[in-house]
Amino acid sequence: MKKGYIVLLVLFMFFGFSLEAHADSKEETQQSIAQLQERLSQLNDEISTSVVQQEELEKQIATLDQELVEQEKKVTGMNDKLTVLEKEIQERVRAIQLTDANQKAAFFKVDGWSKMLGSVKGVEKVQKADAARAKEYTELVEAITKQQKALEKKRQEYQAAQDLLKTTIEKQNASKAELEKELKDNEALLAQIQEEERQQELALKAQQEALWQQVVLGENITTSFATNEEMSQKAQDIILSAKQYLGVPYVWGGTTPAGFDCSGLMQWVFAQNGIGIPRVSQAQQASIKEIPISEVQPGDLVFWGRPAHHVALYIGDGYFIQAPQPGDVVKITHNSWYPFESAGRVLN
Structure with missing residues (x-):
């Protein structure tokens, strides 16, 4: 009787241990499945998010590229205008120098005095025109300096967007590689997930x-x-x-x-x-x-x-x-x- 009791006790302990081990094994599997689903979901989200960021950055870069072209055209146009203005001013300076020389040569002549006195109003008009041209030149130089700074800032924005796009694509590729590795390393578990999902759907x-x-x-x-x-x-x-x-x-x-x-x-x-x-x-x-x-x-x-x-x-x-x-x-x-x-x- 005592011997039989011991046998039953041993059997109970054995089967009890087996059931507990089985339960633990099933629980561990379920935990592994949940963890895998979490990792796969996170990787998919990382990839999707980086795809969205990539699309936004590509649009931003396209816009910046167009703005950069327009800014460069603006600076080029202003520089061209400045060149023309400089040429006009140089020609005017030479003309003034020649006029001054002629006026000095005719200073002691009566007819020279007469002509000079008769053209005072004309001289004033020329002086005003020269002053306006000088002011235009100064303002244009200041405007070009400002536009060149804006152009440089735009170039920096463009480069920063390009660098961020490169980083985003690298991160996206890394996430895809990690996802592929997860799928390859967990083929059996993924098959089990699919089967359990099928059973769940049937239920x-x-x-x-x-x-x-x-x-x-x-x-x-x-x-x-x-x-x-x-x-x-x-x-x-x-x-x-x-x-x-x-x-x-x-x-x-x-x-x-x-x-x-x-x-x-x-x-x-x-x-x-x-x-x-x-x-x-x-x-x-x-x-x-x-x-x-x-x-x-x-x-x-x-x-x-x-x-x-x-x-x-x-x-x-x-x-x-x-x-x-x-x-x-x-x-x-x-x-x-x-x-x-x-x-x-x-x-x-």
Whole structure:
């Protein structure tokens, strides 16, 4: 009897240990999956953000380039005008010198006196013209100096933008290389993530299909949400706008129906309904009123990370519409599969 008890105790300890080890193993796997998803999301956000910055810098450089050309033309034109003015002044100086010499030669002649006295008014006019020309010359030199400084400043701005663009592209390429390495090093885990996501979708299939049909058909989707998740007409319009882009591929830096990144989709959908929000997820998170996750309602934005590296549109009942990552498309996802970490309200 005592021997049998010992055997049972040993078996219990063995199986208990095995179950605990299995639970620990599963928990570690889930933790690894969550960490990988976080890293991939952050890398995608870094790439998308750098793509946006690159586009903005390229536009800025194009504008600066045009401004630089105009500034150079302005300086060249003013220098040309200065050259002409200098030539006129030099010719006038020579003319005055010749006149003075002639006047001195005729000083003691009666007819010379007569001519000089008769031309006093003419001399005054010439003097005034010379003074005006001298003033114009001085002002033009000052203006050229000012424009040359402006030109140099514009050249410095242009070079700074070029340097920043180079750094941005280098950072973007580094993030892409790191992302490719993450994907290669975690092929098995990624396969497991895809399988678990498939199983999760199957488990929620009936509920999701009902929501999907109502969204796609444009029916009154408020009926599928809990009673405490009342939806305004504006929120419903935004959600119905978002549903039009289900299936659109994810594109780094994408802001149009040809392809979206996560924040590009949000900006586009709200803009279609007359509401402007910032371009990238971090700025979207910072610009709107944060609310407790427990109070999230349809039409709110939900975020991952602080500052955010991912954003989606909450549509109710635990679901949100998102542009997930490269190789995927705009789709509906449930919070139980990919829990959001914070929320913010755009609509009043």
